[in-house]
Amino acid sequence: MTATTPDQSADAAAPTTERGRRKRAAIVSAARAVFEDAGFKDARIADIAKRAGASYGSFYTYFESKDEIFREVVQDVTDEMFETSRSGSGTIDPVERIEIANRKYVEAYARNARMMSVMAEVSAYDDFTGAMNYEIRKRFVDRNAAGIRRLQASGEADPKIDAEIAADVLGGMIERFAQVWVPRRTPEEIEAAVPVLTSIWARGIGLQG
Amino acid sequence: MTATTPDQSADAAAPTTERGRRKRAAIVSAARAVFEDAGFKDARIADIAKRAGASYGSFYTYFESKDEIFREVVQDVTDEMFETSRSGSGTIDPVERIEIANRKYVEAYARNARMMSVMAEVSAYDDFTGAMNYEIRKRFVDRNAAGIRRLQASGEADPKIDAEIAADVLGGMIERFAQVWVPRRTPEEIEAAVPVLTSIWARGIGLQG
């Protein structure tokens, strides 16, 4: 994949029939599975087509290129990472809110772990994927920053802290935790570590005596 | 690159003459530059040879394959990351020690940033590189854990904290900070952020009132 900017002028027409929509969806789903198994470079169109029960040529009826379908899968992942982390919580206790947010992020990451890893691979040489990665991160960090500023305003968090940097750094801590722990540890181990994350986070911004 | 374990049975001979040593070093150096520019998959032997002022065949005088030279470069990076982070500091103040350690890691990362990124790419499908990455991380995290335990023993850090998990998580925070900031920010911005990292770290383990 060469460095590119998103190109919306898709030549491959959107399917008009129900059957076409199903086939298209099958290809996207198969592509995601193949990318997860093989990474981007080693994924072959032939494998995607076979896995989708489609022919070689059918792939190109729906997608212009390998890049294009990869971007569609990346977009799906990005959307889901957004979606999941969006819903707020009803609680009032700030530490509990932080823990819920952290847990949500880790859970969303777990559902998309392989693709997140492949996106990290591809970001190295593809601008679009890099931008998507950045978006996911930015959304997460921005929400964290807003939360910290709110806690500073209410006098619960240390007002001397730079909220943007702290949110960036602490968000990175969660990201890295997910990257490292999700593929290697059991759900129970991860669950047990989340309170440690929360505690560090809370102390880090001066919450709690 | 297919998943592999380190293989010491190098078929390509070590150079016996001074001239050979120079050419070999030139190839390693050129290879690193090419990997940094292009990543692993897109790096071409032809480019490495040309950049080293060597012929196509000369490459294969010293290295069996693209995999082999990549591992040599990875080994070099790993060694340097170890080397740098090893030397202790003379100070006694724990916060200052943490800051020095963090700054050292970030500086070492900065010197190897592109290769660290390529290694992240390749770790996805190559066991050797994955193992090297793991080694770097483990070394860093272990040192941190020892430091935390020491501070707990001296009563400076909160003894209720699980030192291993905290070291893992806080180490990840530094790693991710380096990954994200080094390629995108100026040295000044990074320098300015390090105290934030240090502060969060220190508070996170219960240092300071």
Next chain:
Amino acid sequence: MTATTPDQSADAAAPTTERGRRKRAAIVSAARAVFEDAGFKDARIADIAKRAGASYGSFYTYFESKDEIFREVVQDVTDEMFETSRSGSGTIDPVERIEIANRKYVEAYARNARMMSVMAEVSAYDDFTGAMNYEIRKRFVDRNAAGIRRLQASGEADPKIDAEIAADVLGGMIERFAQVWVPRRTPEEIEAAVPVLTSIWARGIGLQG
């Protein structure tokens, strides 16, 4: 070609369309011609493809490797050598039967002479081809042994002779005759020598006063 055992897990798909079948057959035919001209080692995929009017890649649509197509050609030759020598003769005179069998073998060899020679070359380092060569020989020798035993049972051939060894040795005589004479002599010379072969064979097993 490295030593191998036959591998039935062909990855290259069998053609499903008529067009595909034609192209595949053209490639097999071209391959045989190229192997006959150049032997195995010097045969180049590019030449096979060009001769078949196909592109480089088309070759790999149907065959995994040079080894695989060589085996297919070898299989064809083997089949034809079997086929030809199978049909019995109607005559009752044992000497006449021997002469017919010898002539048939030599004729079959003549039709496949170049490939038989290439197979001899390749047998030196490839197990599959060696096995095919062995099969051809075994089939021929076994039939001869049965014939000799029949003649011994009917009292026409010397019963003291070891039929298996005699069949092996006399079969080898025919094989070697074909190897040496077919490429170097005219059909007329060969035709004229066949009765000598027959006479030696017949006398050798004690037929005729």
Next chain:
Amino acid sequence: MTATTPDQSADAAAPTTERGRRKRAAIVSAARAVFEDAGFKDARIADIAKRAGASYGSFYTYFESKDEIFREVVQDVTDEMFETSRSGSGTIDPVERIEIANRKYVEAYARNARMMSVMAEVSAYDDFTGAMNYEIRKRFVDRNAAGIRRLQASGEADPKIDAEIAADVLGGMIERFAQVWVPRRTPEEIEAAVPVLTSIWARGIGLQG
């Protein structure tokens, strides 16, 4: 190896010192071993040099090319095949003489079996080797023809037989026997089969009853 005619204008000088002669002999010996192990095409100059304890460059001090050294080895084999089969026997009994000659050929073949097989491989594309093979065969067949004519003159063998063709055909029987049996059977089995060869040969030319 491309088709060539023997070229006596060797550029590589004959060694003048004793040490040079020894090294040259070591290279020839190593080359033979490598050709026997690997055949012609797969034999590498590097392996020959290493096996001879010589450097890469030394090889080219003594030999112009891979072809040249192969021809030297082939010449050695040819000489030895000649040498061995030359010495006559003292006996008078014609059948015994035939048996001795056959046994001698098989024994000489056994000593050179691997190289004879490699020569068969190379004969397919190299004229010089083909000529050597032909020489070996011709010498053997000619001697046989002379023997048959002698027996015809003395009234022991059937005078109606064409001595040249019979010698060719029966010689081929021995050759093929050696090719097939030597690599696959034990010396005892071979020894046991030689009388069958002799018997067929003797009967074939009308000797005995």
Next chain:
DNA sequence: AATGAATGAGGTTTCATTCAT
């Protein structure tokens, strides 16, 4: 639309031979 065959640029690797030291 669907199918699957056809294309060919692009990359890796080998190794006989030459050449600088």
Next chain:
DNA sequence: CATGAATGAAACCTCATTCAT
């Protein structure tokens, strides 16, 4: 003469993309 590094022409194989049916 000895050494071993340097050269580069081949040759193989892959696979995204195009195209004929």
